[in-house]
Amino acid sequence: MESKEFAQAVREERDSLLSSFANPSGGTVVAAHLLAAGLSPSQRKEVLAAMDAALTDAFYTLLLALDGSASLGGKQQHFIVSDDSGDVIANGDGRLEAAAWEAFHENSS
Incomplete structure (x- = not known):
């Protein structure tokens, strides 16, 4: 697995958690x-945004x-x-940092 794939998998896990938290059932x-x-x-929307x-x-x-x-x-x-x-995946050379930026900020949905 490359840094980019790892960062994207972490992003997908974050998205999945948020979705499960937002689902009342x-x-x-x-x-x-x-x-x-x-x-x-409106309060629920603000809490979910936070x-x-x-x-x-x-x-x-x-x-x-x-x-x-x-x-x-x-x-x-x-x-x-x-x-x-x-x-x-990471060794301090900046590959994971760059992949994380892309996964969490450039490709944010």
């Missing part, structure tokens, strides 16, 4: 909390931290991430 704890809050449609932004920031920052361009737990270093075949 999705079976997630987050969906149950949103339903229990009794929000108006969750969308928070998930994007969290997943994007984690990818940058793996590549060494952001801190993780207050420490900044790069990590070597590889798949089962030994293909390097």
Whole structure:
């Protein structure tokens, strides 16, 4: 798996989580909390927009931290991430950072 594929897979996971959180019958704890809050449609829309932004920031920052361009737990270093075949996904050379930007910002839907 290449950095681009990895970043896109992370983006798809973020999108899937947001979708399950937004679905009142999705079976997630987050969906149950949103339903229990009794929000108006406009309030629900705003809460989901905030969750969308928070998930994007969290997943994007984690990818940058793996590549060494952001801190993780207050420490900044790069990590070597590889798949089962030994293909390097991240090693601090900026490939994952660039792929993350593309997946989360250039191709945002």
